[in-house]
Amino acid sequence: MTQTLPEALQAFAPGLPLALALSGGADSTALLHACVQRWPGQVRAVHIHHGLQTAADLFETHCEAVCKILSVPLVVVRVQARHAPGQSPEDAARIARYSALTQAVTSHPLLTGVHHLALAQHADDQVETLLLALSRGAGLPGLASMPSAWTRGGLQWHRPLLQVPGSALRDWLTAKGLGWVEDPSNQDARYTRNRIRAQVLPALDAAFTGWRDTFARSASHCASAQDALTELAEIDLQQTGMPPRITALQALSAARRVNVLRHWLRLHHHTSPSTAQLDALVPQILACTTRGHQLHLKVGAGYVVRMGDALDWQPQH
Secondary structure (H helix, E strand, O other): OOOOHHHHHHOOOOOOOEEEEOOOOHHHHHHHHHHHHHOOOOEEEEEEEOOOOOOHHHHHHHHHHHHHHHOOOEEEEEOOOOOOOOOOHHHHHHHHHHHHHHHHHHHOHHHOOOOEEEOOOOHHHHHHHHHHHHHOOOOHHHHOOOOOEEEEOOEEEEOOOOOOOHHHHHHHHHHOOOOOOOOHHHHOOOOHHHHHHHHHHHHHHHHOOOHHHHHHHHHHHHHHHHHHHHHHHHHHHHHHOOOOEHHHHHHOOHHHHHHHHHHHHHHHHOOOOOHHHHHHHHHHHHHOOOOOOOOEEEEOOEEEEEEOOEEEEEEOO
């Protein structure tokens, strides 16, 4: 069920002191004010200056002003989030942002003692993520969308606002007379997420009642199903061995074979195979019935090769 900001904060129980990723936009500004109200003196803020647009300096100035009023320690980290060839600007900015947040929280003296970090993505962001995943033909990991809590880089990450609509956050700020900065890039129709926000979400509002709740429930079902598949892959990986033996892979059903291969590549080699790559790999694994059958296929960011009676993965050089 969708929530108000106070309801979401009431259910939020992070470890303290708490760091918060503060962009200067309405969502993170609302989360900062609400967290300071609930845990005065226990909140820190981190602002990532991406350097991608002239308005970035305005975001930083706003964050400094808000944190000064609230007596919240602020750490500003400047990153260069230029995207590489073949990489989307959004992906480049996201990767740079998470890396900078992790580095800041684990090393900056103002953030000493912080092990929990909150992000301000809300219910509309969750729906946009789900729709993007559907448009790309994603599997369960993509359809599960954004988790509300997870562990990475020695930190506990939280998204306490995933059941709060973006409009509710702006209404809460307006009612309290609090301001925020609008990111001009949010109006840029070149970005798919912005087109979803401007065109698709209003259409869903008009066509379906309570669609945020039902979409969130579907994402939750996908997350639960993926958890079950991960547990099954762990069991199968114990049976196939590490690295996985070819004969053991051949003995699995088709679905479990693909599932354990994905899990092996992601968990142990930090690479994600495409469906087309797995479709090419599996017949080659089944064809490995003699010692002379070699295997060398592009999978993820490298190559799956045959090493004796087992598979190996080698990064692309």
